[in-house]
Amino acid sequence: MTQITRSPDHRITRSRKDVLHYYRALLARWGPQNWWPAQSRFEVIVGAYLTQNTAWTNVEKAIAQLRREHVLSLKGIREIPLRKLQTLVRSSGYFRQKACNLKTFITFLDTKYGGSLDRMFAQPTEKLRAELLALKGVGPETADSILLYAGNHPVFVVDAYTRRIxxxxGLIGPKTKYEEIRLRIEQAISGAEARPFRILQAGTEPRHPVSRMSRGKRTERAQHYNEFHSLIVRVGNQYCRSKPKCEECPLQSFLPNPSA
Ligand code: SF4
Incomplete structure (x- = not known):
């Protein structure tokens, strides 16, 4: 990996412009990624819970099990006994907690919104975000994944790959808070500079097949957040691993010059 400098003085001023350039470069290289690969809003929510601390391939196995048992629905998760649910989501790890947390979500939805995702997602973003964050097992990344990918609310999802990249x-420090990163990226991607290129179609290497949820209607802003997050995940998966492969990475030209 190329050596880089970390200059706190330049981080904030650089980050907005750089993030926009990263987004453009990745879109031009790969194009839209068709994330999130799900057939319903509830499937996205289940996936957002199950993907905590595990690889997506393990989530896919758990989702497939839920589908096979015909319980990948609000009604299904509401009615299935907890023990049985734990067994079905076992492949995603921390399965006891995750099964309990899914049940807690259903209780929240039933109590607060009469079991209606439409009513829940009709709430203002910040209000709903605060309610989700108050639920057991929901941190900022899970809350924002649910808001963006299931509810089409315009919030950027900051994950471990975003932080690492x-x-x-040198755009953030090890202690930069989730909210600061989220707001910086949202400002960069929502800015006037972002508008003219809309969602570029130049790259044609989607990571996932088109799904009902990836094709869902959303605002341009939410679509930008969707695309950038999924592109970041791809960089993290393919190149920016514990041992980075900078020489092959589409973001290599953006590494800071060590002598600058
Ligand atoms: S994003 Fe790519 S170029 Fe940047 S550190 Fe990671 S692997 Fe290297």
Whole structure:
């Protein structure tokens, strides 16, 4: 990996412009990624819970089990006994907690919104975000995944890959808070500079097949957040691993010059 400098003085001023350039470069290289690969809003929610601390391939196995048992629905998760649910989501790890947390979500939805995702997602973003964050087992990444990918609310999802990439590029420090990163990226991607290129179709290497949820109607802003997050995940998966493969990575040209 190329050596990089970390200059706190330049981080904030650089980050907005750089993030926009990263987004453009990745879109031009790969194009839209068709994330999130799900057939319903509830499937996205289940996936957002199950993907905590595990690889997506393990989530896919658990989702497939739920589908096979015909319980991948609000009604299904509401009615299935907890023990049985734990067994079905076992492949995703921390399965006891995750099964309990899914049940807690259903209780929240039933109590607060009469079991209606439409009513829940009709709430203002910040209000709903605060309610989700108050639920057991829901941190910012899970809440924002649910808001963006299931509810089409315009919030950017900051995950471990986002942190790792921005930190390796000297745009954030190890202690930069989730909210700060989220707001910086949202400002960069929502800015006037972002509008003219809309969702570029130049790259044609989607990571996932088109799904009902990836094709869902959303605002341009939410679509930008969707695309950038999924592109970041791809960089993290393919290149920015514990041992980074900078020489092959589409973001290599953005690494800070060590002598700057
Ligand atoms: S692998 Fe890519 S994103 Fe990660 S540090 Fe290297 S160039 Fe940057």
């Amino acid at each position: 921005l930190e390796r590029h």
